[in-house]
Amino acid sequence: MSENYIAFLRAINVGGRTVKMERLRELFTELGLDGVRTYIQSGNVFFSTAETDRAALTARIEAHLAEALGYAVPVMLRTVDEVAEVVDLDPFAAVEVTPDLRLCVLFLSEPLPDGTEFPIHSPKGDWDILGATPGAAFAVVHLRNGRLGTDPSTCLPKTYAGRTTARFFHTTVKILAAARKA
Known part of the structure; x- marks a missing residue:
């Protein structure tokens, strides 16, 4: 069963670190996450996944973003609930x-x-x-x-x-x- 998440990202589109939302959606989709959507330019990403280990999922997202963007992007994952x-x-x-x-x-x-x-x-x-x-x-x-x-x-x-x-x-x-x- 999939869980619906909101990823709140820090350091997106501030301090000269500009990331278009289309690119951010691509990066999350590359991780195999489903239904990836973004909301406004401040780094809010919606997705669903059947992964149950939130710490491992967070670490995987952070590592992928750091590799792709060239800087650390802390991620706070929360379920919609x-x-x-x-x-x-x-x-x-x-x-x-x-x-x-x-x-x-x-x-x-x-x-x-x-x-x-x-x-x-x-x-x-x-x-x-x-x-x-x-x-x-x-x-x-x-x-x-x-x-x-x-x-x-x-x-x-x-x-x-x-x-x-x-x-x-x-x-x-x-x-x-x-x-x-x-």
């Missing part, structure tokens, strides 16, 4: 949204360390991490002069050895809706 659980949590329900805030989901390669206490506030006051599940952390980013400050994924506890990639919460909701339109 797992992304639905994140959205259904509505982790920002208590946040009063203003034009100077951005709500972000940080997809984690591994859970935050045991004992991490929330909220976590940045020293400069430009973000707050409100909480987390084993696979995601929820950050409120405060714009300064209309710009994003420090990336909250770089400010997780120093004991966190994993990797992250961020998506705005409203984009995560749209990604989920698109993934469900198989």
Whole structure:
């Protein structure tokens, strides 16, 4: 039985690392993954596979992307149901949204360390991490002069050895809706 996945890629179409979505679809198809589709230019890939070892699948995708693109592309794999659980949590329900805030989901390669206490506030006051599940952390980013400050994924506890990639919460909701339109 196949599982439907969303691959959230880090380092795609930022910092001069441009990859056309057609090429990204080709790379995932070369791996034998089924129903490969992409959503917007920020590295969101939908596919299905009967592979059950998520760690091995992630490693295989990362190795193939690194070989083809010439740089590391961290991959956070989530099932469509797992992304639905994140959205259904509505982790920002208590946040009063203003034009100077951005709500972000940080997809984690591994859970935050045991004992991490929330909220976590940045020293400069430009973000707050409100909480987390084993696979995601929820950050409120405060714009300064209309710009994003420090990336909250770089400010997780120093004991966190994993990797992250961020998506705005409203984009995560749209990604989920698109993934469900198989």
